[in-house]
Amino acid sequence: MALCVAALAGGGTPARAADPQPYVTVIRPTGNADLDTAVHASSDLLGLQKTHTVSPFALVGRIHNDYARIRSALESFGYYAPTIVIQAAIASKNGATNPQDGHDPDLPEWMQAIPASQKMEITVSITKGPQFRIGSISIVPAKGKPPVKLDAHETESLGIRTGDPAIAANILKAGSQLQTTLAEEGYALADVSTPQAWLRPQTRTIDVAFTVTRGPVVNLGAFSFGGLRRTHPAYVVRRLTIAPGELYQPSRIEAARQGLSSMGVFSDVQVHHDQQLASDGTLPLDFSFAESKRHSVGVEGGYSTDLGGRAGVSWTHRNLFGNAERLRLTALATGLGGSAEQGLGYDLYADLMKPDFGSRNQNLSARIEGIRQLLYSYRQTAILARAGIVRRISSHWNVAFGGEVEQERIDQMSQTHNYFIVSLPLSATYDGTGVDNPITPATHGVRVSMNVTPSASLEDRTSFFMIMQATVSTYFDLANLGLARKGRSVLAVRGTIGNVEGASTYAIPPDQRLYAGGSATVRGYRYQGVGPQFANSRYAIGGTSMDAGSFEYRQRILQKFGAVGFIDAGQVSDGSTPFKGTLRAGAGAGARYYTPIGPVRLDIAVPLNRPRRGDKWELYVGLGETF
Secondary structure (H helix, E strand, O other): OOOOEEEOOOOOOOOOEOOOOOEEEEEOOOOOHHHHHHHHHHOHHHHOOOOOOOOHHHHHHHHHHHHHHHHHHHHOOOOOOOEEEEEEEEOOOOOOEEEEEOOOOOHHHHHHOOEOOOOEEEEEEEEOOOOOEEEEEEEEEOOOOOOOOOOHHHHHHOOOOOOOEOOHHHHHHHHHHHHHHHHHOOOOOOEEOOOEEEEEOOOOEEEEEEEEEOOOOOEEEEEEEEOOOOOOHHHHHHHOOOOOOOEOOHHHHHHHHHHHHOOOOEEEEEEEOOOOOOOOOOEEEEEEEEEOOOEEEEEEEEEEOOOEEEEEEEEEEEOOOOOOOEEEEEEEEEEEOOOOEOOOEEEEEEEEEEOOOOOOOEEEEEEEEEEEEEEOOOEEEEEEEEEEEEEEOOOOEEEEEEEEEEEEEEEEOOEEEEEEEEEOOEEEEEEOOOOOOOOOOOOOEEEEEEEEEEEEEOOOOOEEEEEEEEEEEEEEEHHHHOOOOOOOEEEEEEEEEEEEEOOOHHHOOHHHOEOEOOOOOOOOOOOOOEOOEOOOOOOEOOEOEEEEEEEEEEEEEOOOEEEEEEEEEEEEEOOOOOOOOOOEEEEEEEEEEEEOOEEEEEEEEEEOOOOOOOOOOEEEEEEOOOO
């Protein structure tokens, strides 16, 4: 974009011509890649040569127009004294011949005489000349307004200084940056007009003037809400991070708008204000909402050779009571053909989530669930209820606490036991990857998850125990070493450690013990396939200590594909500390297909030291990376 400036300086029979006239354009480089890009974009000769061929006379007009278009591109980079040469010539295998200057008054007749069989070559050569610099920068008041004096912060926000290259984009951006700064200081009605510029050929500078109206410092006035049909206005007010009477700041208003959008009940949130103040000198805000559909139906599915297929449907009701509550009902069939499963099972649950429970950034969740699992390790039929609070304590940390009760029946090795379990799970998570969506692959940073669950089994072998488990994963982009492009080659490492205190293995209900094997710990082994097993069987006993680690190399291929190589290892024992037992390792590779909602994952893994009766390989299919 160029600035508007005002200079302050003292025979035989002729062959039948082609119509349209084919041609090719050659623009010689200037030595500045960004400038070359701008010149190419400005040239109609280049941009229209394939799609809009014209007659010889119209082509002459296109050549004449390109002088001004290319000059504007050069001026936008501060080159106000360039030399532009455009020549037209007959193209041949030996190079262009008989070049004609684009300003030659005889060019139309010469071009008309070119035989129809001939193609034309048009060459653009540019001598940039000196780059002009910014001269004086002045702030002038609007007509009839008081003078405006900028402080140091406001002056710095312009982003330009005397002596800088006179690049038009930077000068134009300076005005918008100043207006943003003034608005953030509370000058809601501030106005910075398009700058005026004066060319000084003698000094090769451009003087710039900004017309500025500052106006008064403004506070926010009353808020109005439009479009709310089922959502309670009082809840919207509680969710807002701004309030009437506070200083007007566009960044905080936008953050408040985004906060309302993230509630999950609105398809669109807009905020507007008039350019006139209210009678009390404040600036009212008008919020307008478009509410999302309240109901949706989704499908869920996945497959691994150990756990088999998992498929079902869910129904979601949003904004249940008008305060962004969400109810989700889910029904899943499980164990469809898995090597660690003995038959079909189910997972039925109802989830209720109430946001901002008690205070902002604190959500209440409750679940009632019915489970039937026919694993080789045990058969479980259970009903459980849990409720808990998840609180966000910083941009990276979340904590959760609550309570859970479970009534279950466990069949294991021809013995049946009933358990009534009460637990108080506590957890803390840290996410420094900068990825908001857990399905989106992380390329840097660290994730930490820590859980402590005091529990009591109050029926059939009463016992008290505490389950402790922690998982850490980290990601390293090889672009940091200059070995790949950003986000294309990533190393991922995961480590998990767990321990159960207070009771021995057989005093703990089988579903509360620690296991390893499967995509969450050690691939290449079936689910719960790592650790102690009952003699002469493939039934896992479980343990009271567990550790596992994974290493992955993730490589993006082209735009939508990727490949993964990995190795996992882990062990389970009935001891009181981890890092004991028989260490099992697995290795494998996988493919990725990247979709807008996340990568589709397919991994194949084999055990490196397969136990007796262990599977020879495992296949895992899912959405998102393994960790």
